[in-house]
Amino acid sequence: MKRIFRVAVILACVLSFARVEAAEKLNGAGASFPYPVYSAWAFDYHKATGVQLNYQSIGSGGGIRQITERTVDFGASDAPLTPDALAKAKLLQFPAVIGGVVPVVNVAGVKPGEMRLDAEATAKIFLGEIKYWDDNKIQSLNPKLKLAHTEITVVHRSDGSGTTAVFTEYLNAVAPDWKAKVGAGTAVKWPVGIGGKGNEGVANYVQRTPNSIGYVEFAYAEQNKLTYTLLKNAAGTFVVPSFDAFEDAADTGTFDPKNHFYLWLVNAPGKNSWPIAGATFILLAQEKTDANRKVVKFYDWAFKNGDAKAKELVYVPLPKSLKDKIRAYWKANGAQ
DSSP, X not given: OHHHHHHHHHHHHHHHXXXXXXXXXXXXXXXXXXXXXXXXXXXXHHHHHSOEEEEEEOOHHHHXXXXXXXXXXXXXXXXXXXXXXXXXXXXXXXXXXXXXXXXXXXXXTOOTTTOEEOHHHHHHHHHTSOOBTTOHHHHHHOTTSOOOSOBOEEEEEXXXXXXXHHHHHHHHHHOHXXXXXXXXXXXXXXXXXXXXXXXXXXXXXXXHSTTEEEEEEHHHHHHTTOEEOEEEOTTSOEEOOSHHHHHHHHTTOOXXXXXXXXXXXXXXXXXXXXSSEEEEEEEEETTOHHXXXXXXXXXHHHHHHOHHHHHHTTOBOOOHHHHHHHHHHHHHTTOO
């Protein structure tokens, strides 16, 4: 009898320990766009609190699916869900950080920031209507570049992607042909090109494929030393992708908690705004209040302690006024 009692006590202790261990881990999945900054925040948060955050960079489509199916503590998407979609899936949504999507090229002799593109040229390349790098349209934008008659290889995302949503939302806003023929979304029917999984996959393909062009979150371009292009913005300025250019775009946005912060930041009107900017969003299941409080605790910590790391990785931290709106939103929805 004593032996049975001892076994029962040991088993109870093991189960109790397992519950504590489980409570010290958070699982999230989704957008690859913010993966560099979420990983850095998670590393620092674990050092500060002992809580582990496991974030899978599987694309926004996967993040939306997993939180909808309640298989993770939180999902992440660069494509904001509409209030109707959130209500249907019984989800909450708030922005976490702002970044920029940049076209990147692998063209012999072209260095980062040397090639200029505008909305029309970018759309026609990804539609497959501009097929060669020495096309008159590209050459007229780049009279100082010697571009060879080499065929362009387009690289796009193969998975459901918020980066794709931001990029195609931009093309939708600036190119009527693109809007009529392809449209916008986390996944679209690409007219041409090869697909890579995640920002990582697109970055790798562009790096390995001569005469290619793709689009990635700027941190991936920086980390992989990819050749980013300049882009002509709504004000007519050829802009270099940078923290200041993303911040300029972010300043144009008014995030409203009443519609769960639903907002796109593409084609912003500022003189120095980068035209393909966007917030990335966190999705929570309305009814999972315990898990939500733990997730929110992490993001509240990141809002207080993670701005320097975000800037280092060329993401724009949210302004204090927006962070305060988000905290009020958490409280109103039982997540804090």
